[in-house]
Amino acid sequence: MLDRLTGMSVFAKVVASGSFTAAARLSGMSQTMVTKHVAALEARLGTKLLHRTTRRLTLTEAGRRFHDACLRILPEVDEAEAEAGAGNVEPRGVLRLNVPFSFGIRQIAPALPAFLSAHPQLDIELGLNDRVVDLVDEGWDVAVRIGTLAPSRLIARKLAPCHNLLCAAPAYLDHHGTPRSMADLARHNCLGYTLSQRLGADRWPFGDTGETVRVSGNLRVNNGDVLVIAAEAGQGIIYQPTFLVGDAIRAGRLKPIFLDRPLVDTGNVYAVFPHDRQPPAKVRALIDFLGERFSPSPPWDGELPV
Numbered sequence: 001m002l003d004r005l006t007g008m009s010v011f012a013k014v015v016a017s018g019s020f021t022a023a024a025r026l027s028g029m030s031q032t033m034v035t036k037h038v039a040a041l042e043a044r045l046g047t048k049l050l051h052r053t054t055r056r057l058t059l060t061e062a063g064r065r066f067h068d069a070c071l072r073i074l075p076e077v078d079e080a081e082a083e084a085g086a087g088n089v090e091p092r093g094v095l096r097l098n099v100p101f102s103f104g105i106r107q108i109a110p111a112l113p114a115f116l117s118a119h120p121q122l123d124i125e126l127g128l129n130d131r132v133v134d135l136v137d138e139g140w141d142v143a144v145r146i147g148t149l150a151p152s153r154l155i156a157r158k159l160a161p162c163h164n165l166l167c168a169a170p171a172y173l174d175h176h177g178t179p180r181s182m183a184d185l186a187r188h189n190c191l192g193y194t195l196s197q198r199l200g201a202d203r204w205p206f207g208d209t210g211e212t213v214r215v216s217g218n219l220r221v222n223n224g225d226v227l228v229i230a231a232e233a234g235q236g237i238i239y240q241p242t243f244l245v246g247d248a249i250r251a252g253r254l255k256p257i258f259l260d261r262p263l264v265d266t267g268n269v270y271a272v273f274p275h276d277r278q279p280p281a282k283v284r285a286l287i288d289f290l291g292e293r294f295s296p297s298p299p300w301d302g303e304l305p306v
Contacts, residue, residue: 144159161268162265168236169254170255175234271290
């Protein structure tokens with residue numbers, strides 16, 4: 001019986017090189033043996049992995065999924081062998097990282113060049129969206145999540161706190177006045193975030209008990225960056241995390257507002273990863289890097305009244 005891992009490695013080389021002949025050279029074996037390995041994989045899986053013509057090879061849908069799995073599994077096998085032999089290993093392979101859209105653009109993307117420069121054998125596939133992805137089913141190695149985590153079997157590491165601020169453009173406050181109490185918000189245009197974990201777009205929490213006040217406004221959005229743009233243009237008041245509004249406050253485009261009750265923080269920024277295995281070196285390296293970058297206090301909170 002042909003070795004399964006060797007077959008996966010050969011199959012990955014066939015896909016990467018685009019031919020059985022080239023894969024044979026890369027693998028140091030005959031073309032006949034390469035063909036046998038791929039055929040054995042297809043027989044074991046009970047499905048065709050490649051469409052073969054005289055001119056080209058293309059992946060079937062099953063082949064694409066299996067190839068994605070090979071690209072995740074093979075580097076982990078190499079890593080396990082290296083760790084067993086040397087006790088240490090350089091992160092390598094493809095790291096699939098999923099992060100919330102705005103946080104990813106503002107805080108994660110600027111950090112990646114330094115991380116990749118420190119780990120030249122590593123490639124990153126970055127997914128940006130505000131949907132809570134299924135790490136295992138969708139093949140993500142690690143995700144960044146913000147807020148209060150729902151119960152799950154994922155392992156979580158706190159990276160940073162996530163503070164909120166109430167703010168508006170100076171022009172808006174000059175024209176409409178500055179609210180001083182929770183009750184004053186009823187007279188203001190309060191721009192809502194529809195993906196709020198806690199209460200939705202039309203209720204804002206305050207105080208130690210999370211007492212809420214109903215607010216209303218002429219804009220409700222599922223993206224915090226859009227709210228910041230609208231607030232900077234003088235449209236209304238926003239209740240958003242400091243990682244979103246910090247730059248605008250420091251530049252004077254937005255002004256923080258302080259009421260008779262404190263705001264409720266969003267929670268924390270976490271890195272989460274599957275529980276069913278020791279995290280590979282690439283995951284450990286990224287989490288350590290982000291933890292150091294965001295600690296002891298996150299850079300986006302600098303000079304802010306939090």
